[in-house]
Amino acid sequence: NSEQLEALRHHFPNISKAMEEGKDLLKQITRSRGFGMGM
Numbered sequence: 001n002s003e004q005l006e007a008l009r010h011h012f013p014n015i016s017k018a019m020e021e022g023k024d025l026l027k028q029i030t031r032s033r034g035f036g037m038g039m
Contacts (some may be wrong), residue, residue, distance in 0.1 A: 008018045 008022065009015065
């Protein structure tokens with residue numbers, strides 16, 4: 001969501017790094033919950 005994106009921009013000045021961290025977080029969440037997000 002746009003709100004989450006804005007929050008990320010505030011917390012992480014380096015957007016690319018934030019995106020990578022977000023991907024890693026998503027992977028961990030999808031693995032733990034067994035979801036297939038298609039990302």
